[in-house]
Amino acid sequence: MVRAIAQFLTILVIYLTGTRLVTWLELPVPGSIVGMALLFFALVSGVCKLQWVEAAAQLHIKHITLLFIPFIVGVWHFAGIFRVEGIKLAIILAASSLVVLLVTAFMAEYLETKRKRSNQNGNNNL
Amino acid sequence: MGTIISNILLCTSITVISYAAGNKVFKTYNKAWLNPLYTVTVFIMCLLALSHVRVTQYSSGTGLFSLLLGTATVSLAVPLYKHVRMIKKNFLIIFWAVMPGTLTGVISIILLTKSLHMNKEIMLSLIPKSVTAPIALSVSQSLGGIPSLTILFVCISAVFSLIIGPFLLNITRIRSRIAKGLALGTSAQAIGANRAFEWGELEGAMGSIAMITSAVIMSVMIPLFLQFSF
Numbered sequence: 348m349v350r351a352i353a354q355f356l357t358i359l360v361i362y363l364t365g366t367r368l369v370t371w372l373e374l375p376v377p378g379s380i381v382g383m384a385l386l387f388f389a390l391v392s393g394v395c396k397l398q399w400v401e402a403a404a405q406l407h408i409k410h411i412t413l414l415f416i417p418f419i420v421g422v423w424h425f426a427g428i429f430r431v432e433g434i435k436l437a438i439i440l441a442a443s444s445l446v447v448l449l450v451t452a453f454m455a456e457y458l459e460t461k462r463k464r465s466n467q468n469g470n471n472n473l
Numbered sequence: 474m475g476t477i478i479s480n481i482l483l484c485t486s487i488t489v490i491s492y493a494a495g496n497k498v499f500k501t502y503n504k505a506w507l508n509p510l511y512t513v514t515v516f517i518m519c520l521l522a523l524s525h526v527r528v529t530q531y532s533s534g535t536g537l538f539s540l541l542l543g544t545a546t547v548s549l550a551v552p553l554y555k556h557v558r559m560i561k562k563n564f565l566i567i568f569w570a571v572m573p574g575t576l577t578g579v580i581s582i583i584l585l586t587k588s589l590h591m592n593k594e595i596m597l598s599l600i601p602k603s604v605t606a607p608i609a610l611s612v613s614q615s616l617g618g619i620p621s622l623t624i625l626f627v628c629i630s631a632v633f634s635l636i637i638g639p640f641l642l643n644i645t646r647i648r649s650r651i652a653k654g655l656a657l658g659t660s661a662q663a664i665g666a667n668r669a670f671e672w673g674e675l676e677g678a679m680g681s682i683a684m685i686t687s688a689v690i691m692s693v694m695i696p697l698f699l700q701f702s703f
Binding site: 358362365376385397400401403410411422423425432436441444446451452455458459 | 484488489491492508509510513514517518521528529531532535538541542543544545546547548549550551552553554557565566567569570571573574575577578579581582585586589591595599602603606607608610611612615619620621622624625626628629630633634637638641642645647648649651652653655656657659660663683685688689692693695696
């Protein structure tokens with residue numbers, strides 16, 4: 348328990364550093380993303396050991412649903428939008444989800460086939 | 474002062490306790506529609522309505538969760554670090570698949586909202602909807618959208634992508650395991666990555682990587698959207 352709290356405090360300090368950096372440098376990205384980048388590079392470079400943050404990080408990600416609930420409850424306030432624009436919203440959400448899904452899939456499929464082909468050519472040349 | 478603190482304590486504990494109970498029910502009966510996201514949200518809404526508490530009063534008592542969404546985003550560095558080798562090996566594919574996917578998603582939203590004459594606040598709330606919720610939330614705030622709406626849009630489109638994704642990838646004959654994982658992770662984030670793990674370790678890892686990559690790309694592109702949407 349103590350260890351989990353210590354780990355959480357480490358992550359919290361990194362998060363607050365991220366938000367501070369964003370304010371100081373007037374960066375146009377969320378502080379949480381800068382914090383994530385900080386932790387990532389700290390892990391890669393070995394400044395921060397995985398064991399120092401792992402348990403608390405996984406606990407967060409596992410129960411992330413809990414953190415959304417207050418926001419979804421807050422949506423009640425805007426229920427009117429769905430009565431008026433519900434169908435339009437449904438169309439936009441569905442269409443753009445399909446675009447994201449298909450563009451990503453086709454690009455990756457295309458690039459991987461290309462890489463496989465160039466690898467094969469490379470082997471033939473040897 | 475005392476009432477503010479007791480309000481925070483009350484709202485936070487009600488949310489946590491309801492979640493714990495909802496999670497238990499979900500684990501026991503193992504039905505998709507019993508996901509605590511729906512059951513607990515509806516439960517809390519009913520509770521607020523019955524006790525005549527305003528939603529705004531509840532929202533003002535749940536600031537702790539916004540902070541935790543921030544630390545949750547920082548925590549995403551851990552799965553990213555665990556997959557660092559796979560990222561290095563496939564960096565070009567990951568970037569050149571997730572970036573166009575995320576970007577065309579945003580462009581489609583801007584074009585559709587404009588052609589359907591939706592108001593700008595809704596458009597700004599829709600723009601970040603294809604990335605993982607904690608980041609969608611901060612992007613929505615920076616753009617001037619309505620964070621609550623954004624979170625709901627994120628959930629709706631993730632569930633939609635999760636239902637239709639595997640079927641669509643099948644009929645479009647996507648064979649590459651990397652492509653399948655990336656597509657589900659970019660469109661359905663965490664639940665997409667979970668689904669991708671059912672296909673295999675590689676698909677699942679690609680799903681989690683895609684979820685984080687698309688979030689980073691989205692937050693870096695904010696200034697670009699601000700220029701385009703005005």
